[in-house]
Amino acid sequence: MAEKVTSLQVAQLAGVSQSAVSRVFTPGASVSKKTEDKVRKAAAELGYRPNVLARAMVSGKSRIIGLVVGYLENYFYPEALEKLSNALQEQGYHVLIFMASRSAGNIDDVMEEILDYQVDGVVLASVPMSSDIATRCQQAGVPVVLFNRTQDLDGITTVASDNYAGGRKVAEFLLAGEHQRIAYVAGWQGASTQRDREAGFRAALAEGGQNVFAHDVGDFHTENARAAARRMFDVAPGKRPDAVFVANDHMALAVMDVIRFELGLRVPEDVSVIGYDDVPPAGWPAYNLTTIRQRANLMVAETVTALLDHIDTPATAKPRKVAIDGPLIVRTSARLPKGWKPQRTET
Numbered sequence: 001m002a003e004k005v006t007s008l009q010v011a012q013l014a015g016v017s018q019s020a021v022s023r024v025f026t027p028g029a030s031v032s033k034k035t036e037d038k039v040r041k042a043a044a045e046l047g048y049r050p051n052v053l054a055r056a057m058v059s060g061k062s063r064i065i066g067l068v069v070g071y072l073e074n075y076f077y078p079e080a081l082e083k084l085s086n087a088l089q090e091q092g093y094h095v096l097i098f099m100a101s102r103s104a105g106n107i108d109d110v111m112e113e114i115l116d117y118q119v120d121g122v123v124l125a126s127v128p129m130s131s132d133i134a135t136r137c138q139q140a141g142v143p144v145v146l147f148n149r150t151q152d153l154d155g156i157t158t159v160a161s162d163n164y165a166g167g168r169k170v171a172e173f174l175l176a177g178e179h180q181r182i183a184y185v186a187g188w189q190g191a192s193t194q195r196d197r198e199a200g201f202r203a204a205l206a207e208g209g210q211n212v213f214a215h216d217v218g219d220f221h222t223e224n225a226r227a228a229a230r231r232m233f234d235v236a237p238g239k240r241p242d243a244v245f246v247a248n249d250h251m252a253l254a255v256m257d258v259i260r261f262e263l264g265l266r267v268p269e270d271v272s273v274i275g276y277d278d279v280p281p282a283g284w285p286a287y288n289l290t291t292i293r294q295r296a297n298l299m300v301a302e303t304v305t306a307l308l309d310h311i312d313t314p315a316t317a318k319p320r321k322v323a324i325d326g327p328l329i330v331r332t333s334a335r336l337p338k339g340w341k342p343q344r345t346e347t
Contacts, residue, residue: 014042015038016038061120067095067125068123069125076250076294084123091308143157146159162326163200164203165325169204170274171203171245182212182245184244185245187220193248226255229258234263252274256287268332274292290331292329
């Protein structure tokens with residue numbers, strides 16, 4: 001086996017100092033274009049690869065961000081996390097993904113493992129958060145940003161859609177459409193997204209003189225959402241909702257399938273269906289789902305900016321609570337109020 005090529009060998013071939021080689025392979029370091037070209041040419045000829053872990057031990061910076069994800073079934077997360085990973089990589093960071101269950105105890109275990117990797121920062125997406133995680137990360141000097149979650153913890157930045165306002169928009173739209181029996185299929189009760197969407201929805205319904213006609217829980221899982229739809233709609237016509245807000249698109253598509261193909265009801269003539277997220281299948285002609293759009297690009301940009309602020313200027317960076325307004329995307333799965341028109345279907 002050939003011996004590993006060293007930075008000293010690259011420096012000798014390029015005719016530069018060993019520190020110049022180090023600067024070339026250190027994101028953000030100052031180096032002239034001429035020196036960089038010579039070093040990269042020499043590195044390519046020798047097959048040199050910098051030892052990232054060794055450099056991290058010397059610099060105290062791993063250039064690694066720990067990304068914790070609870071589940072990926074929802075179409076929103078793979079797309080959003082791809083954007084997040086790409087944005088962090090553009091800033092010279094590597095992304096290490098950890099999968100975690102929905103139990104807070106499991107998150108604690110995962111956090112211990114993440115801190116062992118000496119990560120520079122942590123992004124928590126689609127997971128719960130126990131109150132002592134903030135303290136442990138702060139003691140370790142590791143900033144944390146919650147993505148698509150909110151939590152009232154000191155020193156923690158959160159970036160999410162304005163879920164409360166989104167829930168209100170759905171209720172106001174359904175009330176304007178003169179629905180009389182408006183139902184709700186909830187997501188996982190431990191998620192702030194679920195809590196805030198339902199709270200806004202109920203508040204606007206109450207202001208319009210209505211209460212939630214029927215309520216069930218889908219837990220943000222396809223099969224649970226199907227089961228909830230059967231319980232809610234496989235009943236006598238007078239007891240059946242004429243509209244349903246489903247806490248995310250992932251479940252709303254499953255609910256639509258049960259309503260149409262198992263129970264033989266029409267959408268929106270018999271039942272109006274509205275979701276939340278605006279995932280790609282929501283715009284497919286087979287669903288054409290009216291929904292609240294989560295603006296993933298803005299959420300990612302805010303998350304990266306906040307995280308890098310906390311990493312680069314920890315003494316002055318302030319925790320922030322970012323709530324990004326999400327527009328109602330009007331398609332054809334819900335009865336239109338007078339004067340409303342469906343928007344062009346995006347694919």
